[in-house]
Amino acid sequence: MEPVILHSITKTYGKEKKLAVDKVSFAVKQGELFGLIGPDGAGKTSIFRILTTLMLADSGSATVEGFDVVKDFKEIRNCIGYMPGRFSLYQDLTVEENLKFFATVFGSSIRENYSLIHDIYVQIEPFKSRRAGKLSGGMKQKLALCCALIHKPSVLFLDEPTTGVDPVSRKEFWQMLKQLKQQNITIIVSTPYMDEATLCDRIALIQNGSILSVDTPEAIVSSYPDLLYAVKAENYYRLITELGRYPGASAAYAFGEHVHLALKRDKGHLQEAKKEKILSYLAGAGIKDATLKETKPTIEDCFIRLLSRNEYERETRQ
Amino acid sequence: MKEKPDNNQQLTIQVEELSKHFSHFVAVDKITFDVQKGEIFGFLGANGAGKTTAIRMLCGLSAPTSGKARIAGFDVYRQAEQIKKNIGYMSQKFSLYEDLTVTENIHFFGGIYGLTDKQLKSKTRQLIGDLGLEREAKKLVSSLPLGWKQKLSFSVAILHDPQIVFLDEPTGGVDPVTRRQFWNLIYEAAERGITVFVTTHYMDEAEYCKRISIMVDGKIKALDTPSNLKQQFNVPDMDAVFYQIARGAQRGDKNPAA
Numbered sequence: 001m002e003p004v005i006l007h008s009i010t011k012t013y014g015k016e017k018k019l020a021v022d023k024v025s026f027a028v029k030q031g032e033l034f035g036l037i038g039p040d041g042a043g044k045t046s047i048f049r050i051l052t053t054l055m056l057a058d059s060g061s062a063t064v065e066g067f068d069v070v071k072d073f074k075e076i077r078n079c080i081g082y083m084p085g086r087f088s089l090y091q092d093l094t095v096e097e098n099l100k101f102f103a104t105v106f107g108s109s110i111r112e113n114y115s116l117i118h119d120i121y122v123q124i125e126p127f128k129s130r131r132a133g134k135l136s137g138g139m140k141q142k143l144a145l146c147c148a149l150i151h152k153p154s155v156l157f158l159d160e161p162t163t164g165v166d167p168v169s170r171k172e173f174w175q176m177l178k179q180l181k182q183q184n185i186t187i188i189v190s191t192p193y194m195d196e197a198t199l200c201d202r203i204a205l206i207q208n209g210s211i212l213s214v215d216t217p218e219a220i221v222s223s224y225p226d227l228l229y230a231v232k233a234e235n236y237y238r239l240i241t242e243l244g245r246y247p248g249a250s251a252a253y254a255f256g257e258h259v260h261l262a263l264k265r266d267k268g269h270l271q272e273a274k275k276e277k278i279l280s281y282l283a284g285a286g287i288k289d290a291t292l293k294e295t296k297p298t299i300e301d302c303f304i305r306l307l308s309r310n311e312y313e314r315e316t317r318q
Numbered sequence: 319m320k321e322k323p324d325n326n327q328q329l330t331i332q333v334e335e336l337s338k339h340f341s342h343f344v345a346v347d348k349i350t351f352d353v354q355k356g357e358i359f360g361f362l363g364a365n366g367a368g369k370t371t372a373i374r375m376l377c378g379l380s381a382p383t384s385g386k387a388r389i390a391g392f393d394v395y396r397q398a399e400q401i402k403k404n405i406g407y408m409s410q411k412f413s414l415y416e417d418l419t420v421t422e423n424i425h426f427f428g429g430i431y432g433l434t435d436k437q438l439k440s441k442t443r444q445l446i447g448d449l450g451l452e453r454e455a456k457k458l459v460s461s462l463p464l465g466w467k468q469k470l471s472f473s474v475a476i477l478h479d480p481q482i483v484f485l486d487e488p489t490g491g492v493d494p495v496t497r498r499q500f501w502n503l504i505y506e507a508a509e510r511g512i513t514v515f516v517t518t519h520y521m522d523e524a525e526y527c528k529r530i531s532i533m534v535d536g537k538i539k540a541l542d543t544p545s546n547l548k549q550q551f552n553v554p555d556m557d558a559v560f561y562q563i564a565r566g567a568q569r570g571d572k573n574p575a576a
Contacts, residue, residue, distance in 0.1 A: 039493035
């Protein structure tokens with residue numbers, strides 16, 4: 001049995017019954033590093049709170065390690081680790097006191113599971129007598145991870161551990177997760193950063209409480225249906241405007257130094273002819289310095305495509 | 319140059335050897351750079367590098383320890399109040415009043431910036447029209463999705479047509495489509511001649527800036543166009559440039575004493 005299973009989970013908030021999670025179903029495999037990828041307000045935190053038994057769903061069912069999130073909440077709390085998005089350690093306890101506290105609450109000790117946190121803890125150990133509130137953002141994050149791990153959970157929930165963290169610290173954090181995976185801990189992690197999706201075994205793309213897609217990052221990328229071009233020119237602003245009007249364009253949007261232009265695939269047209277056509281269109285619009293190449297879609301391209309399709313379906317339903 | 323604004327219209331930010339010390343700790347260490355009118359300037363750095371301290375000095379909120387800086391033509395030591403009138407500021411943490419409506423927020427901030435009733439009326443109508451918020455005008459800001467809040471917050475920050483707008487991680491957490499819509503607003507503002515000074519942790523956004531600087535341990539370690547920086551470090555993207563420059567940082571996450 002998979003360690004985490006959700007079946008048609010729905011959650012609404014307030015008198016207006018605002019929909020936060022909309023019939024979400026997925027399962028996470030043993031030892032998997034599973035990513036919930038989506039923007040703020042997509043429903044990621046609500047899903048975490050339901051799975052960690054801190055909140056009840058309106059309908060649907062879910063199990064963690066075979067335990068029901070409603071009936072067996074006590075068992076679940078013993079076998080999971082949870083790192084909430086907001087820093088939730090005791091600010092006026094020291095690094096060491098926090099760690100000891102969390103170990104003791106779970107009837108364990110630092111020594112018992114020290115091997116599990118060793119690689120992370122050595123980085124903050126020089127400051128073990130410092131109060132947690134006085135640590136920098138990245139250090140707080142490492143301490144929080146240690147505290148979530150110290151009772152040796154079999155499933156680890158990490159809610160946006162890298163939000164607001166600089167790119168170097170983000171890379172380090174993902175390296176730590178990779179090492180934890182080797183200890184056979186199942187990890188569910190949420191992030192608004194699309195580039196982190198490729199570091200997961202499988203991902204769920206989520207928006208407005210609904211799952212858009214669940215698969216391996218490779219499978220999601222390879223199912224992208226359109227032809228994608230990366231176009232570059234000196235006047236970026238004009239380039240994007242003109243490409244947006246290009247006949248047959250599914251989408252044109254900024255992507256780093258390039259503009260990505262998505263075109264429907266069709267038979268019979270040679271790639272070179274297609275490129276020529278785009279370039280001559282741009283030249284006609286006064287953009288003569290444009291260069292372009294075909295490019296592989298990233299998770300972000302896939303997400304953008306799924307979002308626009310989702311928006312379209314919502315509009316047509318109304 | 320006396321009390322009147324600097325007549326060098328092309329440079330809206332001029333910073334020379336600017337430093338800020340907190341007793342023995344040097345938060346910002348002799349940074350020097352210029353920003354041109356209408357430029358989109360990316361101000362990057364690792365956590366704890368000193369970005370926020372630097373921005374607070376540039377906005378006239380914190381007096382430097384030494385060095386020179388002119389913002390919108392005004393001196394940071396003696397003309398902090400004029401600076402505040404000529405800049406806009408937006409961050410993820412401080413933006414709008416959640417328990418005021420969209421229109422009330424616009425009126426409140428417009429009033430603070432000293433717009434007349436007539437200006438307020440036409441600005442409000444124009445802003446709500448541009449953002450397509452007609453149906454939400456009388457709704458509380460707390461009821462808007464995050465992406466709309468951010469777009470509204472940006473528009474309010476430039477309501478008084480400031481010379482410069484400071485954006486401190488404006489796009490954290492929003493979806494990739496909304497993030498791009500936000501950047502369209504930034505481009506439009508820059509086309510109108512507003513200088514945009516922006517910090518971000520998204521390295522693809524660094525590519526949208528005309529020039530960027532990267533701060534490490536209080537110093538500016540790199541300053542150039544994204545394409546020149548990529549060439550200089552011989553790497554394919556800004557993510558790799560940032561990594562090369564910032565991984566040696568002593569401050570911030572590796573040493574919380576800093």
